[in-house]
Amino acid sequence: MSKRRICILGGTGFVGRRLTARLAAAGHEVRILTRHRERHKDLLVLPTVQLIEGDVYNAALLRREFRGQDAVINLVGILNERGRDGRGFERAHVELPQRIIQGCRDCGVRRLLHMSALRASPDAPSHYLRSKARGEALVMGSEGASLNVTAFRPSVIFGQDDSFTNRFVRLLRATPLVFPLACPDARFQPVHVEDVAGAFEIALDDHRTYGQSYNLCGPDVYSLRDIVEYLAQLAGVQRRIIALGDNLSRLQARLLEFVPGKPFSLDNYRSLQLDSICDGNFPSIFDITPSRIEDVAPLYLGTPRSLRYSKYRSQGGA
Numbered sequence: 127m128s129k130r131r132i133c134i135l136g137g138t139g140f141v142g143r144r145l146t147a148r149l150a151a152a153g154h155e156v157r158i159l160t161r162h163r164e165r166h167k168d169l170l171v172l173p174t175v176q177l178i179e180g181d182v183y184n185a186a187l188l189r190r191e192f193r194g195q196d197a198v199i200n201l202v203g204i205l206n207e208r209g210r211d212g213r214g215f216e217r218a219h220v221e222l223p224q225r226i227i228q229g230c231r232d233c234g235v236r237r238l239l240h241m242s243a244l245r246a247s248p249d250a251p252s253h254y255l256r257s258k259a260r261g262e263a264l265v266m267g268s269e270g271a272s273l274n275v276t277a278f279r280p281s282v283i284f285g286q287d288d289s290f291t292n293r294f295v296r297l298l299r300a301t302p303l304v305f306p307l308a309c310p311d312a313r314f315q316p317v318h319v320e321d322v323a324g325a326f327e328i329a330l331d332d333h334r335t336y337g338q339s340y341n342l343c344g345p346d347v348y349s350l351r352d353i354v355e356y357l358a359q360l361a362g363v364q365r366r367i368i369a370l371g372d373n374l375s376r377l378q379a380r381l382l383e384f385v386p387g388k389p390f391s392l393d394n395y396r397s398l399q400l401d402s403i404c405d406g407n408f409p410s411i412f413d414i415t416p417s418r419i420e421d422v423a424p425l426y427l428g429t430p431r432s433l434r435y436s437k438y439r440s441q442g443g444a
């Protein structure tokens with residue numbers, strides 16, 4: 127792939143950091159727009175990475191920073207908003223993509239990669255999924271001769287520093303004896319962050335991905351209960367996991383919405399009413415064999431004991 131100038135929004139986050147590392151290693155010049163430059167200065171050890179601080183919703187900033195870029199990548203997303211009426215989701219997932227598309231048009235940027243979410247749809251039960259669908263539709267609708275777009279729709283993404291497996295391990299450790307689990311039967315197909323970042327990297331230069339939207343899933347389907355039990359075993363935490371029924375799950379969401387940091391919200395509960403699983407395999411166009419969670423999570427979550435004795439490891443990732 128020839129060397130590119132790539133501007134990333136959300137490049138300081140969990141997925142963004144892995145993607146930035148890959149792009150920098152391939153010699154691309156990466157310009158990350160961030161609200162907090164100081165917090166993410168560690169990224170500057172990567173020789174071709176620039177951090178630009180500013181308000182990403184500001185059209186003038188986008189015009190200034192998009193000029194001369196070969197591609198723009200939008201990874202900005204939120205799982206919870208400050209309020210409860212959906213306006214926060216609308217701003218991050220719809221207004222921002224709208225401004226990014228306009229910025230690309232104004233500056234002659236010809237390539238846009240956009241992160242959506244699996245099961246995003248206009249009639250999904252949560253603000254999160256509906257707003258993701260509207261943003262994705264805007265991006266896909268902007269495909270044309272002057273701007274080529276690709277969207278990605280992953281299931282939950284895991285990896286070192288994720289806020290999925292790490293959060294459950296933290297919660298398990300912080301909860302004495304019994305762990306009440308909301309929506310235990312919700313199903314996921316966790317996908318490794320390296321596989322997601324790999325798909326973005328490959329898509330940048332592959333014209334076959336223009337105008338396409340890709341569901342990204344790992345190889346296996348799990349219930350949330352399976353995953354939490356597995357994580358507890360991996361982290362060496364002995365807790366009795368109590369599967370909450372629907373009413374108690376909703377009640378837990380209502381209560382935790384008021385806890386600082388919103389560890390769980392009604393909107394999250396509503397998203398979990400849909401299984402986050404794919405119909406088919408990882409898109410073959412990327413030539414990626416997606417990693418299994420059992421092959422990766424022990425490397426960053428496992429206690430030395432669980433690493434040595436885990437049935438998952440001894441069975442070679444089964």
Ligand SMILES: NC(=O)c1ccc[n+]([C@@H]2O[C@H](COP(=O)([O-])OP(=O)(O)OC[C@H]3O[C@@H](n4cnc5c(N)ncnc54)[C@H](OP(=O)(O)O)[C@@H]3O)[C@@H](O)[C@H]2O)c1
Pocket residue numbers: 135136137138139140141142159160161162166182200201202203204218241242243244279280281282283284290
């Ligand atoms: N992680 C998953 O399991 C998962 C699953 C499906 C889809 N996705 C989507 O994948 C994308 C990346 O996810 P991630 O896990 O890497 O997210 P993340 O770690 O939270 O990073 C997102 C980045 O977006 C920026 N950001 C966050 N809130 C913002 C706001 N209100 N306004 C402007 N910028 C904001 C932040 O950058 P600064 O602080 O530097 O400004 C942050 O580093 C998101 O669109 C997410 O919805 C993630």
